[in-house]
Amino acid sequence: MTNHELHYLTNADLHCHSTVSDGMLEPEAIASRAAANGVQLWSLTDHDEVGGQHRARAAAHALGMAYLSGTEVSVTFAGETVHILGLGFDADDAALREGLARTRGGREERAHDMAAGLAKVGIHGAYEGALKYVGNPELISRTHFARFLVEAGHCADTSEVFRRFLTDGKPGFVPHRWARLGEAVSWITRAGGVAVIAHPARYSRFTPTEEYALFTEFKAHGGAGVEVVTGSHSAAECDKYAEMAREFDLLASRGSDFHAPGESRTDLGAMPPLPGRLTPVWEALSDRVQWPE
Ligand code: AMP
Ligand code: MN
Ligand code: MN
Ligand code: MN
Numbered sequence: 519m520t521n522h523e524l525h526y527l528t529n530a531d532l533h534c535h536s537t538v539s540d541g542m543l544e545p546e547a548i549a550s551r552a553a554a555n556g557v558q559l560w561s562l563t564d565h566d567e568v569g570g571q572h573r574a575r576a577a578a579h580a581l582g583m584a585y586l587s588g589t590e591v592s593v594t595f596a597g598e599t600v601h602i603l604g605l606g607f608d609a610d611d612a613a614l615r616e617g618l619a620r621t622r623g624g625r626e627e628r629a630h631d632m633a634a635g636l637a638k639v640g641i642h643g644a645y646e647g648a649l650k651y652v653g654n655p656e657l658i659s660r661t662h663f664a665r666f667l668v669e670a671g672h673c674a675d676t677s678e679v680f681r682r683f684l685t686d687g688k689p690g691f692v693p694h695r696w697a698r699l700g701e702a703v704s705w706i707t708r709a710g711g712v713a714v715i716a717h718p719a720r721y722s723r724f725t726p727t728e729e730y731a732l733f734t735e736f737k738a739h740g741g742a743g744v745e746v747v748t749g750s751h752s753a754a755e756c757d758k759y760a761e762m763a764r765e766f767d768l769l770a771s772r773g774s775d776f777h778a779p780g781e782s783r784t785d786l787g788a789m790p791p792l793p794g795r796l797t798p799v800w801e802a803l804s805d806r807v808q809w810p811e
Contacts, residue, residue, distance in 0.1 A: 552583065563773070587607055587608070648663040700735075747792055
């Protein structure tokens with residue numbers, strides 16, 4: 519595949535996680551799974567971390583896939599957590615790496631506080647239990663706790679864990695301040711990439727006014743894309759955010775948000791195509807796509 523063929527590309531998966539954040543597969547194993555599912559352009563977007571980027575790109579190229587660098591930055595906006603994907607940036611950019619390192623910084627203490635909250639309702643050893651699932655010690659996340667609670671028999675699956683224990687007001691939830699929206703967007707854009715609002719339908723606590731503010735402020739900071747098709751959007755939600763992309767003149771992205779076999783609803787590359795009358799983010803990033811030899 520060459521540069522001019524980007525326009526005809528049908529299977530881009532620009533959102534997934536490896537053991538470098540809260541996924542269960544190594545970057546090389548995700549690359550193989552993506553290639554086997556027909557993905558032509560891939561991005562590994564670990565939370566707040568670019569430590570897997572060189573491995574991911576090498577694995578993609580060995581399998582003949584084009585690659586875009588990626589990350590998913592945790593942001594606090596209007597008191598809620600919002601995820602901003604960065605795509606096509608220089609993964610060695612010092613300011614980006616420093617910003618992400620700072621964003622990761624509070625996770626260790628938060629994890630201890632989460633374990634303390636869970637201990638109060640009789641769930642003991644959750645910190646140590648979660649750690650067994652952690653691939654990157656700087657990236658202990660709620661997902662790792664969820665896997666331990668399933669393993670320990672407290673819940674049938676990770677969604678039940680989030681519902682009963684890990685969301686606002688529940689015993690294992692610890693409020694946290696992540697990066698600011700403007701910071702995250704500028705780390706990405708100054709490193710040559712495009713910032714994209716991840717899975718916008720998942721911010722269900724936002725009022726329509728807050729959602730409008732998110733899109734407006736995101737654009738004002740230089741954000742340029744929105745994830746229209748993702749594993750966590752229903753068909754109606756894809757349509758809604760396709761319309762928002764047109765209204766706000768944003769590029770459209772597509773990604774599975776794959777974390778682990780059997781745990782993620784949508785497998786790599788197995789999402790519907792982007793709706794019409796949208797500009798795919800990868801067309802705008804044609805200069806940043808890394809092609810295999
Ligand atoms: P953290 O960054 O530690 O707050 O963890 C956030 C991660 O938890 C997300 O990236 C998802 O992988 C996972 N997650 C969040 N909400 C849910 C949910 N309702 N069900 C399953 N996983 C979830
Ligand atoms: Mn995750
Ligand atoms: Mn996310
Ligand atoms: Mn994600």
